[in-house]
Amino acid sequence: MPVFEGNLSKMRGTVSADGSVTYVLKLSADEVPMSDLIGQKLNFEFSGQINCISCGKTTRKSFAQGFCFNCMQTAPEASECVLRPALCKAHVGVSRDADWAQMHCLQPHYVYLANTGEIKVGVTRQSQIPVRWIDQGASAAIKICKTPNRHMAGLVEMHLSKHFTDKTLWKKMVSGTVDEALDLLKFRKEAIELLSSGMQQFVDEDDSIYSLKYPVQKYPIKPVTVTFDKERSFSGTLSGIRGQYLLFEDEQVLNIRRHNGYRVSLSY
Ligand SMILES: [Zn+2]
16 A cells, blocks of 8 residues: 655646646645546545644644745745735835746736636736636636746736636646636626726737546535544545545545644555
8 A cells, every 4th residue: 555645735737738737736745647547536634733834833723834934934935926916016026025026016917807606806826827727726718918027927817807807716627527617718808898998908819719528437426524633534436626626425525725734644
């Protein structure tokens, strides 16, 4: 029985030419091929130890999905603008770390629409396409605007969020009830018409639809989340993976990203 041990971090999803997503989970030096484990019984054991994903120190509690309290308040990757791009001030020289801001905020960004159960508006750095969409479990996505930095993308997103949700409806997503027939081209057109004249200049010409297919044999009907904060060990037969969620036969779902930094062992 293979046993892997390490601190959890976001699964890496890669897409093949037909849009199929394959997942790998890194635990210490090992890369566990999660997609290959569908149909198998997995056993997770949480050691009780959480290490901050920024400084590595042990923390009793995880803040903002994986940080110790200090890093949540000071680390650039836990900046307010990560979740709320419109608040980014890197373009006027204000950030937690200038080098980090240069690499992450002062780079071309896209405003996009994704189908995650409803049509959702979002922002991502150019280099994060399609990773961002995979993490959200979107069935399809389309670009709207390309902006020179994070702040401007955030303003466009804020503007459009009056008409489109900016939340991912995880329950719909993990129960496979996403209506895949929603016409993204039509919504893109609507979104562009809603832009202010100042925002029109950022409209991106690329209107191709990115479709994604997840390795799921069976979706739960009424998904129930498991968390290592409540259960130190957990076993279940993996029935699929979507977004950052592992789906199990018995309706339980495990959000890997929520447990960033948790030290676990995985055997199967
Ligand atoms: Zn830390």
